[in-house]
Amino acid sequence: MRSVASDGYGETGMKENTARNKKFHKDTFDKTTEDRRQKVIEVAIEEFASKGYSATSINDISKKANISIGAMYSYFASKEDLFLSIVNSADILMEKILKDISDGSEDIFDCVEKMLKTSRKFALDYPQLNQIYLDITTQALSHMSVRLSSELERVTPKLLANLIQQAKNDGKITKNLDERVASYCIDNIFMMYQFSFSSDYYKERMKIFLGEDKLQAIDQVEKNILGFIYSALGK
């Protein structure tokens, strides 16, 4: 597993938050040492991922990070702000990855293959961020999505629909296809695939569907998933 704190949550990540006009931490947090920032974020991610948002307290994080509760509240106004700061940084990280896919894709087929492989890779590289993401989609935390109003969920629909449209124009796939519905179906497959490596519940579900033996040959599974999608696109 890669260090989550080093990729999206250090100096760079937080500066980019500001650049996007979304900042959930106070200025004091920018001014403290990087070690301290990383410690806070690392412990917070651990706690939120394993216990879920509701069962996590700033107090626990403060104790485990060995940082006074007073300091914690000088960095973040509330538990919600600390949580959103992490989710927002994860969004930025995922947007970067999607931009790389977008820039490096030849056509819809190439793009779909890259997205599928990235779904699994992102889940395995950042298991805790993926667990936090599952939390955010539940109804109890729905009031927070409004504060995030992430661009992230807009990137994939546009990317997929444009490439499908282009393939239709080029005569590479059937013109009968509705590109928006097709994009939605493809992303549904990918999201659940990503979830399948993110929580025990979804891991077990995938095992039941595919069987233990197939999971040992994940490259073949991915080939078959791609085959399913290519065929749906009428390739």
Add this chain to the structure above:
Amino acid sequence: MRSVASDGYGETGMKENTARNKKFHKDTFDKTTEDRRQKVIEVAIEEFASKGYSATSINDISKKANISIGAMYSYFASKEDLFLSIVNSADILMEKILKDISDGSEDIFDCVEKMLKTSRKFALDYPQLNQIYLDITTQALSHMSVRLSSELERVTPKLLANLIQQAKNDGKITKNLDERVASYCIDNIFMMYQFSFSSDYYKERMKIFLGEDKLQAIDQVEKNILGFIYSALGK
């Protein structure tokens, strides 16, 4: 919205729990009046669905249902048992619906159409149960799945894979298809579709993918989703 307490949680639902050798309530709960049972379950569903498992307390449920905390603990040993009692009843309800689909399906295409329509219907009929389901899939509640060890997740994979195998044998679809991977992809589409009517987060996601106008013509969207899947099956 239908009354959730009347369908799976009255006398019948609880008796069936026992029949499956899974019972998360104490005998005292069977012996109290049906009105009282319904009140407890109704309030518990409301609380768990809106606040999530962790943020809900037996105390709140007891107050809102106007039932003493002593009586609550004479019915359920713990908050976890009350929660699992509800999830288990929802599983039984969903299994019944799936059995009807299974019994009434001519072939894989008919079955897929029925499952798609049922995904939306189930989400709209039982919004709170669907919200509770989202909670169960998060990592923080993963220890509970073990206690449930539901048969539910086993019904769909078997049903879809058998019908795809049959269609292959009958020469109705391409023999190249891996029936287990195809079942997994189809169910991924359906689960996310069901989620799309279950929490605000997923509702917003669907709206971004499909656009406000398409959502006004949901029958057409469903036709297009079916078209995508039929084409993937090589019909």
